[in-house]
Structure formats: C-alpha cells, structure tokens
Amino acid sequence: MNEIARLSLRAVAIACLLCPLAWIAVPARATQTAADAATGSVACRVLEVHTSEQPAVTVAVFHQRDKQDQPRLSTLLQKNSGASAMVRIGDGSWQHATVVRLKSCFGRGLLILPPGEPALKDGETFLLKFASGSGGASR
Numbered sequence: 190m191n192e193i194a195r196l197s198l199r200a201v202a203i204a205c206l207l208c209p210l211a212w213i214a215v216p217a218r219a220t221q222t223a224a225d226a227a228t229g230s231v232a233c234r235v236l237e238v239h240t241s242e243q244p245a246v247t248v249a250v251f252h253q254r255d256k257q258d259q260p261r262l263s264t265l266l267q268k269n270s271g272a273s274a275m276v277r278i279g280d281g282s283w284q285h286a287t288v289v290r291l292k293s294c295f296g297r298g299l300l301i302l303p304p305g306e307p308a309l310k311d312g313e314t315f316l317l318k319f320a321s322g323s324g325g326a327s328r
Contacts, residue, residue, distance in 0.1 A: 231253060231262050234251060234252060234313070235309050235310065236250045238308070238309050238310060245303075245304035246303070247304075249299070250300075252296050252298070266296075267290060269319045270289050273286070274287065275320065278307055278309060284307070286302050286306075288319075
C-alpha cells in the first residue's frame with residue numbers, strides 16, 4: 190500500500206472515530222453572509238488536520254460550520270466526491286484542494302491540500318466551493 194493510500198486510510202479511520210462525537214453542540218457562530226451563499230460556498234469547520242512530509246500533503250476531516258448547512262453540504266459531498274474544490278481560509282485567497290466524501294461518517298468530508306498552501310488548524314473555519322456546482326465523480 191503506498192503512502193497516500195495509507196494516509197487516506199488513517200484519516201478515514203480517525204474520522205470514523207469522531208462520528209459518535211457529532212452530537213456535541215458546537216457554539217453558534219455568525220451565519221454565512223449573503224455574498225458567500227451567492228458564490229455557492231459553504232462555511233465549514235475543521236475537526237482535525239494531519240500533515241505528512243512524504244508524500245507532501247495535508248488532509249483535514251471537516252463538516253459544516255452551521256447546523257442549517259448540513260443538508261446542503263451533504264448533497265455537495267455526495268455529488269462531488271473526489272472533485273477539485275476551492276477553499277478560503279480566513280480572509281486569505283481561494284486555494285485549490287480535493288474533497289472526498291467520507292461514506293462511513295454522514296456529513297463529513299476529507300479535504301486534501303497540496304504542499305505549500307496555508308495550513309489549516311483543528312477547529313478552524315473555512316469556506317468551501319466546488320468549481321462546478323454539481324460536477325465531480327460520484328462515489
């Protein structure tokens with residue numbers, strides 16, 4: 190098994206362990222702005238981040254930031270698993286990433302970031318949008 194497969198498998202296993210914690214309430218934050226909704230982006234929250242030097246990759250397990258966005262994010266993840274996406278961390282610029290739906294953890298995604306991009310931190314929020322509202326390989 191190559192390193193990327195091992196890293197992905199490890200991230201999926203960790204995400205599955207986190208699923209039972211989904212009932213824990215997350216403090217409410219400001220809802221998504223109208224401008225963000227108009228761009229087709231969804232506010233998300235990082236559950237955990239793992240970085241590997243070889244192969245150089247960062248993976249983050251995430252879900253929606255705001256509870257009301259859960260059905261929308263779930264639909265986007267189902268339609269776009271394995272697709273390219275854009276991520277904006279804080280006030281930074283949009284950066285490329287790959288998003289995979291974690292089938293064993295409802296409403297969870299795995300974000301795969303290339304090396305050299307600003308790193309995410311556990312608990313941090315970010316905006317996620319897909320290049321084409323519904324493109325990508327379904328899994």
